Amino acid sequence: MKEILTLGIESSCDETSVSVVKNGREVLSNIIDSQIDIHEKYGGVVPEIASRNHIEAISRVTKKALKEAKIEFKDIDAITPTYGPGLVGALLVGLSYAKALSFAINKPLVGVNHIQGHIAANYITYKDLEPPFVCLLISGGNTILIHVKDYTSFEILGKTRDDAVGEAFDKVARVVGLGYPGGPKVDKLAKNGKPNYILPKTHFENLDFSFSGIKTAVINLNHNTPNISKEDLCCSFEKAVTEILIENTKKALEQTKISKLVLGGGVSANIYIREEFLKLQEKGIDVYMPDIKLCTDNAAMIASAGYYNFIAGKRSNLDLNAVPNLKLS
Numbered sequence: 028m029k030e031i032l033t034l035g036i037e038s039s040c041d042e043t044s045v046s047v048v049k050n051g052r053e054v055l056s057n058i059i060d061s062q063i064d065i066h067e068k069y070g071g072v073v074p075e076i077a078s079r080n081h082i083e084a085i086s087r088v089t090k091k092a093l094k095e096a097k098i099e100f101k102d103i104d105a106i107t108p109t110y111g112p113g114l115v116g117a118l119l120v121g122l123s124y125a126k127a128l129s130f131a132i133n134k135p136l137v138g139v140n141h142i143q144g145h146i147a148a149n150y151i152t153y154k155d156l157e158p159p160f161v162c163l164l165i166s167g168g169n170t171i172l173i174h175v176k177d178y179t180s181f182e183i184l185g186k187t188r189d190d191a192v193g194e195a196f197d198k199v200a201r202v203v204g205l206g207y208p209g210g211p212k213v214d215k216l217a218k219n220g221k222p223n224y225i226l227p228k229t230h231f232e233n234l235d236f237s238f239s240g241i242k243t244a245v246i247n248l249n250h251n252t253p254n255i256s257k258e259d260l261c262c263s264f265e266k267a268v269t270e271i272l273i274e275n276t277k278k279a280l281e282q283t284k285i286s287k288l289v290l291g292g293g294v295s296a297n298i299y300i301r302e303e304f305l306k307l308q309e310k311g312i313d314v315y316m317p318d319i320k321l322c323t324d325n326a327a328m329i330a331s332a333g334y335y336n337f338i339a340g341k342r343s344n345l346d347l348n349a350v351p352n353l354k355l356s
């Protein structure tokens with residue numbers, strides 16, 4: 028079988044990342060230039076600053092990715108950039124670079140949906156994993172239950188009606204005084220706490236989620252309770268959120284009659300969430316979750332998804348535009 032090399036380019040938020048992946052599964056390089064230190068002092072990602080830093084980094088990161096993979100531009104079969112969802116200015120940097128490269132070296136351009144990339148992180152972690160399965164995608168921008176019918180065919184089963192889980196984690200962290208990025212800090216602090224605070228959980232008839240009620244309850248508790256234990260508050264928040272995620276995921280598995288569950292997105296790096304989801308295995312569910320370093324944004328997952336788009340015959344034109352609210356279809 029001919030080896031296919033895809034060059035993944037990711038710049039949807041605050042990571043400039045370029046990766047070379049072989050046949051969708053084997054990572055030859057995955058360079059991630061994170062801007063966390065730059066945005067930390069502002070308490071969150073500043074879109075304009077993110078774009079400027081992507082511009083400064085993109086060429087250098089690409090050269091490094093090729094060097095580490097020990098290949099040259101001519102060896103690449105397809106250039107596969109993220110074109111949405113994400114911050115428009117940030118997306119445009121990676122996408123414009125990819126389009127220019129595609130024109131200059133005469134290689135096909137294949138646009139990738141960032142959410143599809145988060146799912147594909149699992150194809151790298153588990154070499155034998157194949158669709159169909161149910162995916163719970165939990166990141167800073169999305170909380171979605173997806174029926175992954177095939178590598179390029181998806182059905183949305185449920186999604187958040189307000190905040191994404193990662194967004195709620197980041198907000199809670201800010202209120203409690205932990206700073207940015209919040210998720211990993213809440214994760215760490217919650218380990219030393221007890222779930223002593225009762226928080227409201229919103230339920231819907233269908234498989235949708237809502238996290239703004241929990242978030243507001245945490246903010247109010249923190250504001251109104253003298254000497255509140257931040258550890259207990261983080262632990263209670265994490266437990267309530269996990270219960271909601273598990274409840275809806277179980278319903279999605281029942282509804283689709285599928286017993287294969289895949290997690291994805293930055294929040295799937297959360298230790299408590301991983302532990303709780305692994306317990307579903309006792310109920311006969313096969314549970315998959317990306318290697319921790321592939322949970323948050325990286326270009327290897329984009330190159331993997333790009334490979335599956337490429338072999339499905341998908342091609343993008345040079346007028347491909349960035350789509351900040353791109354949906355999975």
Ligand code: KG4
Pocket residue numbers: 040165166167168169192193194196197208209210211214292293294295296297298322323324
């Ligand atoms: O997937 P990602 O890198 O970016 C998006 O595509 O949105 O996810 C970033 C989100 C942030 O909200 C961050 O706080 C959260 O993932 N996150 C975590 C953890 N690590 C990252 N949330 C909870 N626990 C963690 N360990």
